[in-house]
Amino acid sequence: MLGCLSGARVRCWLTLASGLLECLCFAGTVFGWASLMFVLKTEGYFSNLCVNATGSNGTHYTGDVKTLPSSPTDCSGQDERFSLVFTIASFMNNFLTLPNGFLFDRFGTMVARLLGISLYTTGTLLIALSHPETSLLLFPALCFIAVGGILLLVTNMQVGNLFGTHRSTIITLYNGAFDSSSIVFLIVKVLSEGGISLHYSFFFLSTCSVIHLMRTFILMPKKHIPYPLPEGYTYGLLSHRYSAPPGLCGRMTCGHARPRIVDQARKEENKGPLQGEGGTETMTFQLMSNKQTPQTVSFRQSVLSWFFLWHLVWLSVMQLRHYLFIGTLNPMLNRLTAGDPVLVSRYTNAFAITQLCGVLCAPWNGLIMDRHKGRKRAPGETEEEADLRSAVLSLFLTALQCLLFSICATTPVLSLQYLSFALQVLNRSFLYGGNAAFISIAFPTSHFGKLYGLMMALSAVVSLLQYPCFSLVKGVFDGDPLYINVALTLLSLCAFIHPLYVCIHCRRLASQRRSSTKQLANGGSSSSINREALQDAVDSS
Template sequence: MAGVGTVRRWLTFATGLLECLCFSGALFGWSALVFVLKTEGYFGFRCVDSPGANATRALGQFDNLTLKLTSSAPQCSAQDERFSLVFAIASNMSNVLMLPSGFLFDRFGTAVARLIATFLYTTGTLMVAFSTPALSNLLFPALSLMGVGGVLFLMSNIQIGNLFSSHQTTVTTLYNGAFDSSSALFFVIKLLHDAGISLRTSFLFLSACSVIHLLRTFFLLPRDHIPYPLPDDYAYGMTCGKSRTLISQHTTASGEPQMTTQEKNLKDEPVTEEKSFRECLMSWFYVSQLLWLSVMQLRQLFFVGTLLPTLQRLTAGQPSLVSHYTNAFAVMQLCSLLCAPWNGLILDRHKGKLRAAGESEQEAALRALVLSLSLTVLQCVLFSVCAAVPNLPLQYLTFVLQVVHRSFLYGGNAAFINVAFPLCHFGKLYGLCLGLSSVICLLLDACLSLLNGNILYVNICLTLLVLLAFINPLVVFLHCRGLAYRRAASGAIEAIEASSLSLSHETCPSNVF
């Protein structure tokens, strides 16, 4: 794509990155917003009978840790439990609705999915803007709507990588990293609140930003999906009030319709039937990928959920040290945007290497994924071992490994599903994978609770579980090796047939008339 097409493509990329960074994953910065909501008196009526009660209960996300240690406001367990419930419902709603969101995206296309996402997200921000301490319960539907809308924004942006064929995976992983780093949005709102800008003003501004989402939907994204590989004459968005189609029709001098190069290529190539959703779901690729994601996601969640008591144990309960380490951990989480593209660069570099004769682009991408999947598991093993060692300075290295692994984990998951399965099932498979992995994490967490909170034994079990994730790169490697063997055998047979045909021509006597 050249000229205006190139400008539009890069504008689509830049605005998509901004959307993921500033809106999509804002829910996971919830604890910074809790600080503001407490100041405003939300759910304060629940503390009338128990002022200054117990300390806050963990929300299950890293941002919450800094809040609990830096807030000077009196703590009220009833109020904190209510805030925890808001986050728990919103995050679980996002996970449960992953599959319906994927079906919506695959069935109705980008435009419809994004319009629904914009409606949900805007409704959620308006609910927060017009909520008051007397209407604190509005936070329950508001944060849930923002969470679901944010996931749909991410899902619709991941396909932008298809516009950059040589850097497809780098763009995909970069967007996932931006999604992780977008938890900083609520932290910015907290800083603005400290500077005197009201909560209502901030959320009304977020609501007004829906204009950006709408402009991107109509002018910088297609109505359906971005195909891969990208046709030469592909165009998207509105141009002078008209929407161009995927393949434009050309005419000859006599006015007769003429097939484009893309149509000729499609006519000449044999039509291969794509796998059904059920076939994808029951494949070893998908099952092993689900196992790969689930066990490492559990390792991540357990570390985050037990970080505060672990640091309290390692520091002998010194508040200043605990606050220092949790602040360092919270700052590290914002580096996901910097770490995530490295996974994509590794994939794109190895995918771009010289391919063997007869090797398809998908096979080359799968071969590159073996390295990425294995490296992600290795990172998790190192991270798990460091987390299990009761040494306080070592936790700095643990924090670095945790954020790097987190970036590789979610970006690699999206890249794998994008490469290994048909694009028409991406939304469903991506949403279902994240949803099912969350359910599996809950089941495994319930099993680990049988160890009666013995952190050492739990860490050992988690490290052993993580080793099971090597099954996925092994499955992909065996698949690629099988394809290579079949390709080599087919080439040998063709060579033998060609040699036999040549010999038969040489030994056959010529006819004499």
């Protein structure tokens, strides 16, 4: 018995560790675009868009040798084309999460992962086979890498369900690893500077898909990992072959199984107001569990709730700020360094290296939520309420980080950009980890894939504004991003609405709970009092 439980724990930890490495090395590589763009510029991609003072092409080829003209060149057209590549890739990364979320909810993990692996492999192969003459291949290649990577992340986040008490920490850890995977393109840049071809690097990334396939069949479920875990839950390649009772050899449980909270609440409710353990407080808890559990909320109700709307605003304004910063980093550094390629390379490397810290920063967000949730509950407070209460501080800190990051990025001081890099990676890791964690807390687990996908898709539509913003900077403001940065800084203040709303909602629930408990103590009708109060709370959210 002990040996079996120990083996099950090893299996769960292997799933956790391998998923972390997968997200760290592959899932979010597209956000290392600044490093890859540096290599692509050096290789001459879109160089035909550079023009010199006479108006002719700024770069031309003689056989296999690239030559640069002696006269000054204007490569704003090249920068704009690279910006368009990243804009479309980042849009597809988020927008296609919607159909992918439906696919994940409907067909399960295996189908979603096989699609993601196929897309990712196709994208890396397209770059491996591309050349400056076929620069347009970058458009589909980056899109495939982005969409395939986000599918790997979505299927991995459910691993947090295996570790119930640390669920938020693991979800945020995976999102931090997703952010840190941008370091892969820095490695490609360093290898390119060391003489290893860009094409060889991407051929290697393509062959790594064998690892993803092995993990799909051995260490991941065919469908989904439920939450809470039912008794005798199994997953993996051979799990369907076992039929022993829970706890016996072959049953891949990750510790003691937990009964479903909703079913338990419904059973206890039937005992009557004074038959459960704990008297009126227990009855209040039971009715709140039955009424408040997110599992009773439909997909349509979730989408039309204020929670969804304000969370969308919270995510969209901060994501737009980050995307514009990443997409315009190279021209911004060129402007601040007066075009010094050595300084541009140094700051690009510094930015990419700081991205590696995302995997270290993200778990702090989950720890904040899990620790805050662990505070002693008020009488009758449900687990759902405790989850929401724990999310308020996380949502507020994320919005505050974005404001500070935007202020630093707006200030045109080169040395200050080191601080911008640090705040950017901290905020990004909090943003995406907090986004996934909040959706898993505030909405039904059965709708997670669809809601996560819809949230990312709608925020992707907003993120398309980055390209007109870039064009506006290049055209109207003659390359000076100050006014656009100031506007985005002011826009980021809208992110504070969400934590304020959730805080007010939690206070309203607490007030109604205290009022209901007081009326129960005075002999009121427990069923009618609690149901009316709780219905008001549900409607308000």
